[in-house]
Amino acid sequence: MAVTSAVRDTATAAGTIEIQNSRNHNKLADFDPPVKPKRNKYAFACAILASMTSILLGYDIGVMSGAAIFIKDQFKISDTQVEVLVGMLNIYSLVGSAAAGRTSDWIGRRYTIVVAGAIFFVGALLMGLAPNYAFLMVGRFVAGVGVGYALMIAPVYTAEVSPASSRGFLTSFPEVFINAGILLGYVSNYAFSKLPDHIGWRMMLGVGAIPSVFLAVGVLAMPESPRWLVLQGRLGDAKRVLDKTSDSPEESQSRLSDIKSAAGIPENCNDDVVAVADKKSHGEGVWKELLLRPTPTVRHILICAIGIHFFQQASGIDAVVLYSPRIFEKAGITSKDKKLLATIAVGFTKTVFILVATFLLDRIGRRPLLLSSVGGMVASLITLGWSLEVINHQAQAQNWAVGLCITMVLAYVGFFSIGMGPITWVYSSEIFPLRLRAQGTSMGVAVNRVVSGVISTTFISLYKGLTISGAFFLFAGIATVAFVFFFLCYPETQGRTLEDMEILFGSFIGWRALKVERLREREAQNGREVELLDSRK
Numbered sequence: 001m002a003v004t005s006a007v008r009d010t011a012t013a014a015g016t017i018e019i020q021n022s023r024n025h026n027k028l029a030d031f032d033p034p035v036k037p038k039r040n041k042y043a044f045a046c047a048i049l050a051s052m053t054s055i056l057l058g059y060d061i062g063v064m065s066g067a068a069i070f071i072k073d074q075f076k077i078s079d080t081q082v083e084v085l086v087g088m089l090n091i092y093s094l095v096g097s098a099a100a101g102r103t104s105d106w107i108g109r110r111y112t113i114v115v116a117g118a119i120f121f122v123g124a125l126l127m128g129l130a131p132n133y134a135f136l137m138v139g140r141f142v143a144g145v146g147v148g149y150a151l152m153i154a155p156v157y158t159a160e161v162s163p164a165s166s167r168g169f170l171t172s173f174p175e176v177f178i179n180a181g182i183l184l185g186y187v188s189n190y191a192f193s194k195l196p197d198h199i200g201w202r203m204m205l206g207v208g209a210i211p212s213v214f215l216a217v218g219v220l221a222m223p224e225s226p227r228w229l230v231l232q233g234r235l236g237d238a239k240r241v242l243d244k245t246s247d248s249p250e251e252s253q254s255r256l257s258d259i260k261s262a263a264g265i266p267e268n269c270n271d272d273v274v275a276v277a278d279k280k281s282h283g284e285g286v287w288k289e290l291l292l293r294p295t296p297t298v299r300h301i302l303i304c305a306i307g308i309h310f311f312q313q314a315s316g317i318d319a320v321v322l323y324s325p326r327i328f329e330k331a332g333i334t335s336k337d338k339k340l341l342a343t344i345a346v347g348f349t350k351t352v353f354i355l356v357a358t359f360l361l362d363r364i365g366r367r368p369l370l371l372s373s374v375g376g377m378v379a380s381l382i383t384l385g386w387s388l389e390v391i392n393h394q395a396q397a398q399n400w401a402v403g404l405c406i407t408m409v410l411a412y413v414g415f416f417s418i419g420m421g422p423i424t425w426v427y428s429s430e431i432f433p434l435r436l437r438a439q440g441t442s443m444g445v446a447v448n449r450v451v452s453g454v455i456s457t458t459f460i461s462l463y464k465g466l467t468i469s470g471a472f473f474l475f476a477g478i479a480t481v482a483f484v485f486f487f488l489c490y491p492e493t494q495g496r497t498l499e500d501m502e503i504l505f506g507s508f509i510g511w512r513a514l515k516v517e518r519l520r521e522r523e524a525q526n527g528r529e530v531e532l533l534d535s536r537k
Helices: 002-030 041-075 079-107 109-128 133-161 164-171 173-192 197-206 209-221 226-231 235-245 249-263 286-292 296-314 317-322 324-330 336-364 366-392 399-430 434-466 468-489 498-504 511-536
Strands: none
Touching: 041 079, 041 109, 041 133, 041 164, 041 173, 041 197, 041 209, 041 235, 041 317, 041 324, 041 336, 079 109, 079 133, 079 226, 079 317, 079 434, 109 133, 109 197, 109 209, 133 164, 133 173, 133 226, 133 399, 133 434, 164 173, 164 336, 164 399, 173 197, 173 336, 173 399, 226 235, 226 249, 226 434, 235 249, 249 434, 286 296, 286 434, 296 317, 296 399, 296 434, 296 468, 296 498, 317 324, 317 336, 317 399, 317 434, 324 336, 324 366, 324 399, 336 366, 336 399, 366 399, 366 468, 399 434, 434 468
């Protein structure tokens, strides 16, 4: 008996120690940092392919900055005609961005990308073969429509296919490809400038048709947006896409549930194909909800989307990128080769900094990057304006002033690319509710293109009226207003699912307090649901 009791006591003690060790182990594990999910390679590939459409705009911006020099000489056009030639593509793109929202709701995000590439392909060929200024402007119109389609659809598709953990990283890809296109355009300018003038600029513009061909082939490997599929009632297809583009099966199921809820499909409906109201599936009635009878939340979202697009362009980025050869000429660089080489430095700087931004968006968040970016833009614009003013008052430009001017141009595009550039597309594509996303985003793109068109078609006249330094002081003032606007009105969206964005919006200045209030309401609601389930058990 004594032996049996001793054995029992020993076993009990050993079990107690094992349980205590297990508890201690669990407690220590609780303090371990959460394991970050691996980046989804399939979603990454989809984002790359979709974002390639943005290279079309970037290439056109970069290449036209140099091609305009040779076109002006061959066609003997005035500075005003150069402004129209360079800037009207942005106005023409309004047609594409306005049509893209409805088109993508009708035929899907995927095939809208094909439409964008096909239209730009035709436009690039027309520009390269243009016998005169009028024909060249026809080509600019066609290419502009294609650019409008591309600008709207790339961020929408990428946002809808990306998991929340890497949405900022993936949705910044359109801006990455815009910058890559600008750099390619600058390199193309320098490379083809060695050809006879009447051939060189045609090659510069015509080569732009090549990316659209690769785009049309690449899109065949892409899936359709799962959110668009749900709006069509194709739940089975949507689930298969979400399984491939989510970080885990649980996240896939959660995303599908959220999308079904946003689309008005019952949670317990799990058929592969379900009937959906035609009004919701093809986007009818959206304009009334956006413009005529918006809720406070939708109004806040719409103003934030339009505001960030307005300030992105009103702060002067297209003036610097499109007219960088003229800015460098005002700084004292007269050689065509040296001006084109300096523009390559601008394109290289933009591309490097946008790549840095892609890795910071999901780590630091949208607000810190955006505010830091705009603050740096203000400082560099003021310094650039001052250095150009110094050069303007000197009989012979001093080397330090020329060096400072070039440095500030590079600093400005660097600060722009690390925040204002990519975040505009990320933020505006992720904040709209599903039912409003395509056409709401197209409104932001339309504002972006209008302001860009105004800046690029009037910059030469602007700096002739205000002086070159006065023009950049004006842009610095606009960027300062943007900083205040963003600080007051823009909530952080990092880590939120697309279906969960509406909780952040509804009060322009008091969004922080509103967010806390809505979170408390949600917790209370969840608590009541748990109590109800427990009572049923």
